[in-house]
Amino acid sequence: MATPLSASKQEAAQHELVAASATGNFASFEAEKLSFMERAHRFFHQHPTAAPAIVLLLAIAAFSFIIGDRFLHPYNMSLILQQVTIIGILGIAQTLIILTAGIDLSVGAIMVLTSVIMGRMAIDIGLPPFAALGIGLFAGAVCGYINGLLVTFFRLPPFIVTLGTWNIFFALNLWYSKSETIRSQAIDSVAPLLHWTGHTVEFFGAKLSYGSLLMLALFLLVWYLLNWTAWGRHVYATGDDPAAARLAGIRTDRVLLSVYVAAGIICAIGAWALIGRIGSVSPQAGMMANLDSITAVVIGGCSLFGGRGAIFGTLIGALVVGVFRNGLALAGVDVLWQEFTVGLLIIVAVGMDQWIRKV
């Protein structure tokens, strides 16, 4: 009982009194006076990619000032794009998972495993290259499905599930590849399709690889899915507040499962780009890709708590890392300071997110 018996009438009268003075519109906005910080907060809240975009522009400006034309040259710019291609593609998969308030530690392992499957299907088994590619993509979907099933059906936390499958997929990769590398020449002679992502087109001195273009196309596709389809809205709603999403009639388990399967397929596309980029198929490639993809997503302004972030933030996040690594290397700074800077960026980005998420 909220109202004690004796006081209820009195309270009702009081209620009427206060209520009568409430004459404004129900949902009107008072003309608010906002401080600079409040306005900045509101801006970053509405535009999650603004902060990483500003960092990217500042970094480019700073490095062009320090290094000069050598940094700004179209060739170097396209080189950065090539360098971030793998992380960018895995970052797309990672963004989808993180938007649902999950995390996927196995993206790199799925990529390496599927690249080995593509390579062996084409070279050792002798399947037509497109069939090998298709089987690789299917294997990626199966890996994602396993992750998704463990998260939805068995209700295990995504962090633990993917920590486990990271090891499992990586072990399977070593077993299936017999820890042997498939040489670039072998791929060239039998399955040139697998190398297609490594070919480049000249464009005003820039050397764009098909892999990079594939990455950009994937970003566009996932942007469309997230922003212009009901599925995308449901991904955000599921990550934002799963209970509310369920009450609104969304089958959140189905959404989660679809997200993990999509992430697996995207990782397998990453495998294709990986083969093109390094030429060979190596079971040891992409060891750091798991964590680097999370780095790109976090620097890109995606909230690890789910439901908040934009897909192009991840592209910007990957580019920020790429620009810092490239610029510091060109400036002749020791590699360890690249790692230092990336670490700093992650912490600043997460700090920003904590501030931005406050309403």
Add this chain to the structure above:
Amino acid sequence: MNNITNVLEGRNLVKRYGSVTAMDGADFDLRRGEILAVIGDNGAGKSSLIKALSGAMIPDSGVIKLDGNPISFKSPMDARNSGIETVYQNLAVSPSLGIANNLFLGRERRRPGILGSVFRMLDRKAMEDEAKEKLSELGLLTIQNINQAVETLSGGQRQGVAVARAAAFAKHVVIMDEPTAALGVKESRRVLNLIKDVRDRGLSVVLISHNMPHVFEVADRIHIHRLGKRVAIIKPSTHTMNDAVSIMTGAMNPEDHQAGAFAD
């Protein structure tokens, strides 16, 4: 008592959880175009009753009829598809999504033609326009940006969005669980007016509330729940808040009042 005027009714509903009896032969009658308040002490079984009516729980036995036809809801979606919308106490809105997105969450509109059927493209424009229309019907259009994130709205505005969503899609009944519990006096007032507006648009409203002044202000009839069943239906015009609380707590014998209230 004329059954034709009942839009939603429950007869002899029973629900047991182990040795606990949450509903013990509960009856329920909701007439078309009325606001029926459901009150009862904590543990009286009101939420079980409401869950049964909104499809969130399946009773062990008993009959629920919508427009005179027996129905059995397996999930809240079933109830929604039958035209019964529920505004949950925790609002069930997605904080980081915009107003229009929240209004259409789970029943998005797609573009006509190939864009919608093949590319599954959302008709954002139509949803935004319709959201504006729905909000302005309820006097809420002063919300300027229809894509504003719901978390940036005040408690009353959020409640407004949740009520607008229910009112927009309900064909028969809107169930509201403690809609004013988390609100200040000013905002409560506006939500109460909103509830009356919903009724005036021809929908029937079930209002669950602990707040006696609110209940007595907006309700046409008051269903009093005690020990797992309905013990009385009273009218604000014939009974006082003290009567209601006495019946609710068992201090007054409801039989003295029940017959009179059922008669009209």
